[in-house]
Structure formats: structure tokens, C-alpha cells
Amino acid sequence: MKVKIAVFSREEILERIHDYLVEQDDIEIIPFTYTKASEADTLIDKAFMCDIYLFAGALPYLYAKEKIDKKRLPAVLVEFDEYMILTSLYRLRNHCMQSLNRFSVDVYNHQNVTAVFKELKIVDNEIYTYSFGDDETINLEKIISHHKKLWETGKIDYVLTSINDVEERLKELGIPCYCMIIPQLNIERAINEAKTISNLNQSKSAQIVAGFIRIKYLDKIREEKGELAVKEILLRLYQILLKFGHKTYASVMPNIDGQIVLFGTRGVLDHITNHYRDFPLLEDLEAALQTPIDIGFGLGLTAKQAEDNAKLALETCKQTNNSNCYIVNERQDIIGPLGVQKHFDTSRLYQALIHKARLNNELSYNFIDFITLRNNEPFSSNDIAIYYRVTKRSAERTISKLLTGDVIKVVGEEKPYVKGRPRKLFTLNQ
Template sequence: MKIKIALFGRNELIERMNDYVDNQDDIEIIPFAYSKAVENIDLIDKAFMCDVYLFGGSLSYLYAKEKIERKRLPAIQVAFDEYMILTSFYRLKNYHNQELDRISIDVLYKEHVDEVISELQMEDREIYTYSYGDDAVLDIGKIFHYHKKLFQEGKIDYVLTSIEEVEQRLIDEGIPTSCMVIPKLNLERAVEKAKSIATLNKSKSAQIVSGFVQIKNFEDIVSKKGEFVAQEMLLKLHQILLKFGHKTYASVLTNGDNQFSIFGTRGILDHITNHYRDFPLLQEIARSLGVPVEIGFGLGLTAKQAEDNAKLALETCVHSEESSCFIVNERKETIGPLGVAKHVDTSELYHALIHRARLNNELSYNFIDFINLRNNEPFSANDISNYYQVTKRSAERTIHKLLAGEVIRVVGEEKPYVKGRPRKLFELTL
């Protein structure tokens, strides 16, 4: 079955992308053309049958970002990186006969321009950069007036913009300007990344989740409070689990003798991975029943594998006197306890990521979110790949930087469920 990629861009970009994927039988481009980037806010609702959302411009992505995050859509944007800036400088000098001096430029992140300027040893040139990725509110007018003011003050002779709408407004004002052209390499990488994400998500959706839930020390409750009270607790527990099953598209069965089974796929898996720190199910059961409970979840590619792993997770709960919940994944890795927030000094971690691992601001903040989301549990390069929605190779580059900066260390290996090398597990050194 073909991977359906929703492409949001102007007609020229869509035509270029169609030419590139013309001979690729495994993907299908579903075009969503716009004349103004703000139109993406509404266009994104029309792409519900697509596997992944690809944005051909930073501006179009930023307009849709709030909706993307709220709906947790698998979305990426064509990279506006150092390579794009470098090729834009080349075009500016050779096609437009403009010296790389007395110019202004707007980009998503200023760091990309700074790196190119440093690499080309152009620190003495008058190059002004506007970084709209730092703006709290996206305002095209603000970007336009930034360039216009510099031109009127006689500080620049030319504008290089990454936004077509800004280009048109500057041209209307008679200000020499041109818009960056996305390099073919960046388009190719974006398509490959989109394919990787879609393939990963389809694989993830096939994963089965099994769970067991039971009241801790149930026999003691029966002997102390009586059979009637104990059965009332089981009824309450069953009702809570049915509500949880409805929310996560999972099935809930009663095994009798104080045990319930849960079976599900993507819905329950997403819920679990989004609530490592504050597992609401555990809190609701504790409030309603007033007694400790044990919950074990297992992940697997088959129902039998998921059930066996859920039993292992449930056995881990025995070591706690309080309510507890653990997960054993398809690699026999135990995660938990869920709902117990582990302290992470985010200030110290951020400093280490910036100064020791040499990550940029965006990667640093994302990694901190990743650590907090997983509740500071050990992780693999595969987990990084899943979270960032990047290729495994890209995730491994991040891991290499973190190891080189001694921000993380190796603490073990995953037991693969297919043939191949075991994958390393890492944890913070802080």
C-alpha cells in the first residue's frame, strides 16, 4: 500500500515535488496548494486520510503548528538549513550579481546564517538577520518592515527572504529582493524523512498492548471488610476500567478472582507513553477505591508476547506496598513505576546540552521534553527516533553528541525481538 504524503506548498513547489517522486511507486503526493501560508490552518483539516503531513515552507508550518500539536499529527517541514542558505548565497552572487554584503535576510533560526557566515569567513560583511522562529506571534508585516527600514536607512542594498509573501511586498515597494529556492537535496531528504515516519507509525500501530489490573492484597480485604465490600470495590474498579477502555479504544475483560484484562493497540499505547509521569488511571483508582492496586502493561507484536510481558510487569508491582504500574515492552525492558515523577534538574541539563553536547536551543528543549515525558527512564536511539520523528541515523548523531559531551552513559542493552544486534540503552549522567 502506498504511503500518502500530504504536501502543503505553492504550486511551483508541488510541481517540483511531483517531478521528484514520479518514479517512486511506494508513495503518493496529495497536494494542498495555497497562495498565502495562513491558509494552511484550514487546509490541514482536509488531509485526514494522509499518513504524514509535509510542509514546503517554515511559515506554512508555523501557522499550522498549534493545530498539529493539538491533534498530534505526524508532520515535518522541508529543512531551511545551512545548505539552503549556502545555495541561496550562491544564487544571489551568481544569478543576481549581488555581492554578499549590505544585505538583510530572514530565516527561521539565526544560528544557520551565523554558521554559514563563519564557515565562509564573512564576519566583516554587513549582513542583517531576522529570526522569525523566535517571535511569540508570527507577523509577516513585522518581517517586511524590518527589511524596509534597513533599506530606507541606507544600510542594505538587497533583501534575501525565505517568505514569498514578504518578497512580493518588498518588490511592490521597489526594494531589490529575491526569495530563497529550496534545494533539490532538501526536498529529497524531506520525502525520505516523511516515508520513515509513516513507516514507523504503521509499525507502531500494529503493536499490541495487554494489561492486567488487580487490587493489592485482595484476600486481606475480604477477611477484614467482608465479601460484600470487596465485591463493591471490584465493581467500582470495573467501571473505571470500562471508561478507560472507551477513552483508549481498548477492550476490558474480567478474569474473575480479582483480576481484569485490557487489550488494545495504538490508542492505549499513545495514552501510556504520554503519561509516564502522571498516570491518571492509577490516581483515579486510588481515589475511588481507597486501597492500593497493581497494574502491569505488556507490549508485543503478538497477543501472546504482549500478555507474557504484561504478566512480568504485574510481578514487578509485588515489590511496592503502594499502588504501582509498570510496563514491559517487546524488548523485555521494564519501565516504571508510572505516575511517580522522577526529578530532573532541567536547568543543569540544559546547560550541559548547550555547552557539553553542543546541541542547539531547539534540540536541547526537545530533549528535555523527551526526558520528562519518559520520566527519566533509560532510552535507546530508537526511542529518540520515535519521539523526534527522525531517521535512525539522525537519532544516532544526537546520541553521539550526548555521549561525547558526557551528558548520557550506556547502562545496558535492549533484547531485540528480531534477529540482529542488541541496541544500547542510555541514561542521564546528571
């Protein structure tokens, strides 16, 4: 099973990561590239499908740290350590021909700089260190202002920064600036650490699924048809869910609120993974009972966590008057509603398939049928292979053409996170 690592980095770092992973078939990289470090705060919301989060920079990590802590996301930061500082000083002296004095440097942790200077016996007090990891909040302007003031007062000859955004701004101001380059060793260590942590998490976590199912307007039925009608409809609901529980190895029980409670593990997880795009259980219940139904599923590492998340999912169902099903995972990401019809422009899609992806007429019409059948929900290359009855490699070639033609794009925000069976998903780019 592949470990899926969400990588938050600039494009040039991503290329180096891909080069390292060429011969490793147990890791898949999901790229989330940025031009400004602050973009990491929004990019992290799109990484539902990933097992672990890797940041190739301290600043983007700090921008996303609040969400990382809130959702308890497993995250790894590429080390900005003594080795990185040492190699940067080597480049300054031997490639840039700079003397190792009269400069300012910014790092995440000032102790790394202190350790290197002590080892090299650099004691010149004309070197100024700014440790942005000590700041209560991220303030890029404060870092830039620190270097700018030192330059304008004639205390330094150049700046050594660990932040690309700072390098770009200082160069615009005409201040000589060099950005540290992350050593390949640090990148490889971070990837291996991410892989180890992910495997450990998967081996230790047995996810529990809790489900709450209720008739949406039970009180109204009671007023219009009486208590006997309510008991009959609840009995039918319970009988249908008992069959579902038997099929998915889940426990099913009624509670005092007129709701049905469900608890399960792997069987229910597999069912959600395989059917979350249409979720036939919701359709079957609504058809059999002829009344709107709410279903809330919660995932958790404990029964209490799963139950709390299921209640949150059920509350979300109140947003509309129709039947709804939502899922809240252990990170409290809300996925859904499931099974809502999504429209798309078939004429525009056909033109893109023919002229941009360069598919023939038959493949283009088949792909439109595929999207229509799936209600324009996210899909994987495996879904393509099954629908077209072709090999996975052939499906991946089709995916490659669609991506090259900008017909589809990689998404994660509509994919529920289920450990053990993560998939890279695509959706129409329109």
C-alpha cells in the first residue's frame, strides 16, 4: 500500500523530491505548490486524501500551523538545521566569494546558527541573527524590516535568508541577498520520516465508524398520522439498517430520540469508500419509507470521537429540507452532501475533449457518459479502468491526456479521508 504524502513546497523543490522517488514504488507525492508561503494556509484544506503532510519550508509550516494543531494533522518539516546552515556558508564563501562577516541571517531556530558559529569559531559580532520561530505571529514584513534597517545603517554587506519570499523582496529593494538551499540529504530524511510516521499511524489506528440515522420530519408524521404510523416507519427503518449492518459487520440499535445508531469498523469504512459518491443506502431508505432521511457518519480513533463526529455530521443535515448524508472524519473535515446532482456543460466538455485532450469521438462520448453516470463526482484512474474495461495503465494514459489538455484537475476537498484506501481523485476543470 502506497503512502500518500502531501508536499507543500515551491516548484523547484518538488522536482528534486520527484527525482529522489523515481525508484520508490511505495510512496506517492500529492503536490501542493505555492509561489508565496502564505498560500499554504489555504492549500492544506485541499489535502484530505493524504496520509501525512510534508512542508519544505518553515514559513509555510507556520502559516498552516493553526490548522495543523486544530485538526491534529501528522506533519513533517524539512529540517533547517546546522547542516543546511553549514552548506549555505560554504556556498557563500566558495561560490559567491563573500566573506563570512558583516551579514544578517534569518532562521527558524537561532540555536542552529549559534552551534555552527561555535563549531567554526566565528565570533565576529557583526553577524546578526533573526529567529522568526520566536515570534508569536508570522510577520514577513518584520523580518524584511530587520534586514533593511541593518543594511541602511551600514552594519551589513549582505543578507543570508532561509525564506524565498524575503529574498525576492530584498532584491527588489536593491539589497544583496542569498537564499539558503535545502540540502538533498535533508529532503530525503524528511520523506523517510514522513513514510515511517504514516506507516506507524496506520498500524496503530483502527478507525471506528459511528452513524446516526433519523427520519427528517418525524414529529410532523406523528401529528398528521399518529403514533402508530411513527412506530411502523421506525420499525421499517430499523429492519433495513439491520440488513445493512449484517452486510457491513456493524452493530445497529435504536435510541430514545427516535434515531438509529450504528457502530462499525472496517466493513462500514469499506462501504463508505466504495459508495460515498452515490451512497445507495440513503436512496434505498428514502424509496422504502417515502420520506426524507438524514444520515450522519463520524470517523474516529475512539468510540466517543466517532460518536461526536457523527452528531456533527447529522447536525449538518439540517441545512436543507431534502434527504442528506454527511461524513465527518477524525480531523473534523465535513464531507458532503453525498448524492446531490451536479450539472456540467456537456457541449463545452466535448469541445475540450476533442481539441484540448485530443480524444477521438468515441472516447469523448464515453467520457461524457462516464461523468454523467457518476453525477459529476470526483473519480480516480481506477474508476476509469473499470468503466472503460481497460487496464490501469491504459486508464492512466487517458488521465494524462485529460490533465495535459486541462480538461480535469487534481482535487482533494471532496474526498473523504479513509486510511487504508486513499486515492488520487480528479474532477472536471470547468
